[in-house]
Amino acid sequence: DAGVTQSPTHLIKTRGQHVTLRCSPISGHKSVSWYQQVLGQGPQFIFQYYEKEERGRGNFPDRFSARQFPNYSSELNVNALLLGDSALYLCASSYPTGRNTEAFFGQGTRLTVV
């Protein structure tokens, strides 16, 4: 059974550019959450989607957006990239109920903004 998969694994972008990160949840999981992990810190919650609807948003600027598709995969978009957006972006999926249950993380996308 495949785990949570994210693509790409590494990405280098220039300031001001736009980036799209992708996440495929574990089969049967309908909840997907996104986190930003800056080096040396804990993951910070960005978005949660459940059944294709946004269920929560962390303290991030409007440059960050996301969506969930009918197959429950998800995209995280970041516009007008800043140097400070350099981080590991993690996606997590969980069971269909969407309640507080175990979240399984992907391996992350390492974004470097230069």
Add this chain to the structure above:
Amino acid sequence: GENVEQHPSTLSVQEGDSAVIKCTYSDSASNYFPWYKQELGKRPQLIIDIRSNVGEKKDQRIAVTLNKTAKHFSLHITETQPEDSAVYFCAASIAAGNQFYFGTGTSLTVIP
């Protein structure tokens, strides 16, 4: 919003000794508290979790305790082994769904 604090930031123990990591949270509505282990360059992996209706949970060498009144919870690892060396994160979740608020992490080193 929820604020989770974690101490210590680094911890070194001799193999076989115990390790304790402590976290506090701010929002009394938080009701789910997972602990994740993250090895260098790898994804966070759940090692144990506890819900607000339980005071303690144990899984072999790992245990977690929760004090709802004081809003703090702790991870206890007994008989530590070199493979326990990693960064450990506590987290708290308020609402339904996996909206976790993480602590800043504890880098545990087990010295053989």
